[in-house]
Amino acid sequence: MRRLEGKVAVVTGASSGIGRAVTELFLAEGARVVGVGRNTGKLDVLSKELDAGPDFMTHAADLAEDDQARGVIRAAQEAFGGLDVLVNNAGVGYSYKDVRPGSMNTLAETPAADWDHVMGINLGSVVNCSRHALPAMLERGGGSIVNVASILGLVGNPDAHAYTAAKGAIVNLTRSLSTAYAKHNIRANTVCPGYIETPMVADFVDYLNSDEYRYQWNPTGRMGKPIEIANGVLFLASDEASYCNGSVLTIDGGVLAAAP
Ligand SMILES: NC(=O)c1ccc[n+]([C@@H]2O[C@H](COP(=O)([O-])OP(=O)(O)OC[C@H]3O[C@@H](n4cnc5c(N)ncnc54)[C@H](O)[C@@H]3O)[C@@H](O)[C@H]2O)c1
Secondary structure, three states, X not given: OOOOOOOEEEEEOXXXXXXXXXXXXXXXXXXXXXXXXXXXXXXXXXXXXXXXXXHEEEEEOOOOOHHHXXXXXXXXXXXXXXXXXXXXXXXXXXXXXXXXXXXXXXXXXXXXXXXXXXXXXXXXXXXXXXXXXXXXHHHHOOEEEEEEOOHHHOOXXXXXXXXXXXXXXXXXXXXXXXXXXXXXOEEEEEEEEOOEOOHHHHXXXXXXXXXXXXXXXXXXXXXXOHHHHHHHHHHHHOHHHOOOOOOEEEEOOOOOOOOO
């Protein structure tokens, strides 16, 4: 029996990186999937490359917008008859190249509009999609929400303050959701990736692959691969994780376990 047989899933940020790996794995495990991204062209390429037939559809939306998030959940209900799994994976890094090339910013360096942008996508997309997914899951008699935060949602960082604030909020919102909806058979859990080979970290991939980072900060000595995060998301989405609720699964090669 495949691990998501008969389940309907929405995966946000499906066109690239971790979201694409989750989408491919979910389809292989028997789910019907709505893959969401902002860019219609990228979603068309994804559809063509996956060639998954009637089990897969794409939906373009800016998930910082509540109405568009509502449209995503409705699309899943109309196309596949309901919703069982929501993977809130969409997100943006924070690279303000005009100020500090290839870097991320402190609060004092972050203009208000940029703060709102990062919070609107990284936290707002989770809030908006979950707001509309929860009633759909209640109708279904249960469900599983898996939120992709970051190790930067668990520890502080000298830079990237909008990003760390959004990811930390995701971790604790997920805990709150888990306490509220457990009685309705809806679980909510968080995956916190370390540094993973995706377009998001392209600006500082040289540093992450440097000996200084690999040996001083990362006990495993390499970056992670999207499938290594997707495997954790699959576990939490599936019934195998029936007693996981409000959990935080760190998948980081041991970065957070290491003292420098
Ligand atoms: N790559 C890493 O090292 C790393 C580490 C920790 C956490 N994460 C988190 O993992 C998640 C996936 O990131 P990734 O590395 O695969 O990056 P990515 O850039 O490859 O993918 C991000 C996806 O999010 C989508 N997206 C962005 N803004 C959106 C919006 N407003 N509405 C809808 N979709 C939107 C993009 O279209 C894209 O599909 C993110 O939440 C990211 O913060 C990544």
